[in-house]
Structures are given as structure tokens and as C-alpha cells.
Amino acid sequence: MSTKTRTSPTPTSHQAQARQKLAELERRDARRHRNRLIAWGIGIVVAVALVAAGIVTSLPTRSDGAQQAPDFTLTDTAGVTHRLADLRGKNVVLYFSEGAGCQICLVQMGEIEKRKADFDAAGVVVLPIVMNSRDQIMADMAANNVTTPFLLDDGTVSKAYGTLGKGMHPGLPGHSFVLIDAAGQQRWYGEYPSMWLAPDDLLREIKNHLAG
Secondary structure, three states: OOOOOOOOOOOOHHHHHHHHHHHHHHHHHHHHHHHHHHHHHHHHHHHHHHHHHHHHHHOOEEEEEEEEOOOOEEEEOOOOEEEHHHHOOOEEEEEEOOOOOOHHHHHHHHHHHHOHHHHHHOOEEEEEEEOOOHHHHHHHHHHOOOOOOOEEOOOHHHHHOOOEOOOOOOOOEOOEEEEEOOOOEEEEEEEOOOOOOOHHHHHHHHHHHHHO
């Protein structure tokens, strides 16, 4: 009886094609995985950059140093005329804001209003200034239970104090405070893109800059 030697079958062309296809799929999956990792990494970098930019743009801007405060004459919502020169001998804080339509701006004034006794004790008069009509700001004042009269500006005073375009709207004031001492000297300017300054912090700024 003769013996036959068995030999391994030669892969068919179909098997070779299948293996080639599998290899291509594995390479494609590897590329996709690598691209996903790259995209994920880029996304993290962009997110961090956006957060950092948001933090930077929401940080307050301050300027110190005494300089003559621009004089002005404005009428308030109660019909009373205010001339800065007439307030010599008193410390004055000008509060600029976007006014009507900005609820946090009214809330800010409402919280300052609640602390009137503390501002009086510090010898400070707070004058809120807006670029609105009387009817516009009065409606928001009533909605937020704010009674302190707002001075009505046509933009001249806001521009003179450098607060125009510092907020969300180019043609309106930003959320800013200006401290003017009893001699009519501007002692401090604080701009708050976060749209808020706690009354305690405002009082602290006032006392620190008047003492300096």
C-alpha cells in the first residue's frame, strides 16, 4: 500500500482577499481611533481656552490715582437737577449701568439702597446714572422696588467718565463705579463685567481709596 503525503491547502484568492479586507478594516479603525483622540484633545484645549477667556473678560477693571472729575449737570427721575460742583464737601459714588432691561442693574441699586445707612455713615452719596428715558427706567424701578432716583444721561456724562461701550452693548455704559472725593477729585474707577459688586465690597473700596 502506498502512502500519500498530505499538503496544506493553498489559500484561495477569496481567502486572501478576505484577509486583506480585514487588515484594511483594522487600519481604518486604528485611524478613526487616533483621529477621535486628536479631536478630543483639541476639544479639551479649546474648552480650557474658552473658560480662561471667559474668566479674563469677566474680571473687574480698576484704576486709581486722583484726577479732576468731569463736572456735569443732570436731572433725575424725580425732576431734581444735580450738579456735581454743588456736591463739593461730600464724597460721591457714580453708579453707571445699562439701566432699563437689565434687571441685575436694578437689583444692584436696590441692594445699595438697603444699605443707605452704611453709605451715609461713610459720608458717601450714591448717584445712579442711566441712558434711558424717565418712563423706561421708572417702569424697571417699580418692578424691582427701587426708589432711589436715577439721573438721566444722554450719553455725555457716560462718555466723559469712560464707561461707554464697556458692557454688553456698545452704545451703553458698562457696570461701573466712580468715586469722587469731597474736593471733586476722582479717586477710583471700578468696572465689573460680571454685572455685580456686593455693597460690602463697594464700601470697602470707598474706604480704602478715601484713606489712601
